[in-house]
Amino acid sequence: MHLADASKHLWLALSPHGYGHAAMTAPVIHALRRRLPDLRLTIQTTVPRAFLEERYGPDFIHVPEIPDFGLKMVSAVGVDLDASAEGYRRMHSDFTTLVEGEAERLRRMRPDVVLANVPYVTLAAAARAGIPAVALSSLQWADIYRHYLGDRPEAAAILAEMRAAYNSARAFLRVTPAMDMPSIDNVVEIGTVATRGRNRRDALEARFPGKVGLVAFGGIDHDLSLERWPRLEGWTWATALDCPPERDDIVPWRSLGLSFADLAASVDVIITKPGYGTFTEAALAGIPVLYVARPDWPESPAMDRWLMAHTRALAVTAESLLLQLKEQLHALFSLPDQPVGEAAGSEDAADFIERMLLAKSAICERS
Structure with a gap:
């Protein structure tokens, strides 16, 4: 041999x-x-x-x-x-x-x-x-x-x-x-x-007939508490953060039975921080993104520009998510569509x- x-x-x-x-x-x-x-x-x-x-x-x-x-x-x-x-x-x-x-x-x-x-x-x-x-x-x-x-x-x-x-x-x-x-x-x-996820919207609709959002802040704990997360009619939120036990509209993302990439390609919106994996997986699927701005992070300028060129994306503050989520979503969905990203x-x-x-x-x- x-x-x-x-x-x-x-x-x-x-x-x-x-x-x-x-x-x-x-x-x-x-x-x-x-x-x-x-x-x-x-x-x-x-x-x-x-x-x-x-x-x-x-x-x-x-x-x-x-x-x-x-x-x-x-x-x-x-x-x-x-x-x-x-x-x-x-x-x-x-x-x-x-x-x-x-x-x-x-x-x-x-x-x-x-x-x-x-x-x-x-x-x-x-x-x-x-x-x-x-x-x-x-x-x-x-x-x-x-x-x-x-x-x-x-x-x-x-x-x-x-x-x-x-x-x-x-x-x-x-x-x-x-x-x-x-x-x-x-x-x-x-x-x-990046991984291009499969759109499994049919699997989500079988359990949640309304809209589904993904709240994902990576593998580092975030100080955003979902106990204050606004309840929006017709919305269910999947997340890796701690789920308040009294909320039936917030569920652990792993309970949905999808890989993270497939889930990210199937939801109506992703709420996150600047991060290469989540940004690119959203952009490859054309999923709108609300993200907590991180102006001090050296990657942010390049990642922000690239994300906004490939999907609807809006930078927000963590506090505005809790106080103005409905308005932020309306502003996000009002943005024009962008050509999805490629992953060569x-x-x-x-x-x-x-x-x-x-x-x-x-x-x-x-x-």
Whole structure:
């Protein structure tokens, strides 16, 4: 058997800052597995395995620990600056030892390629271990760190190590839309990476004959309490937030029996925060979006513009959702329709990663 025929091993490292990094990368892995059915997958992240199985299926090894944390949050949109700064100080207090520990983990597992979305310690470890690596995301923590914490006394030294780690990768596959990345020298632009859900409106109408909205704020707790959520005649709300027991118009989204992507493609409106996965899945299905504006988040300008170009979308405040939801929905539905988005980025990324996975085999066969 030629070495090229042997199954390949991909190490996927995912930032556990919410669930968006895991959700974004899943369609890329599905595209890769269509090309390489015997691909072996290891996923390193503290994101719960149950969520990973929903997006990736059960066929992977889960390594449920990773140095990366992204940012420390006080809510889905509120950054705890001091806790985040302390977290990075600790990570970088002996960065060489930290990276060597992760490099040794990779040496033991012997993946052919490391894919990171987008923990930089793993990229630095891959470089130390001599394993080809590639990054994929709409953001990276170096420029986010610089944005929030760049004025701290320790920032220059930490940023230098973060930038070196990212730039050690073969490429940074910058998906569409994405934040500006002045710290990254190896950017390769690709299209939108997202799951296009199936419209299962018939399944919803069988249980809820009126309108259905999805309240989704990602994998980070939000300080929006649904106990104050206005009751609107003819509306049912599906959510991952805590459901007030006295409300029959608010239900857990998992009780509906649909995948998140299918649910997002089937509702009348999505209410959310700026987030790559929810924004892109809504735009691929043309579902209107009310979102709590996040002007301090570096991704927001690019994501807001892209969303508004591909579906009806309106930025609001959390308080206005509670006080003026009916009026906000009327304003949203009065906006003109937009052409739905496309998602060519999954194949773009799979092309790049497949070439990396097969490159070693080609070299060995020629030698």
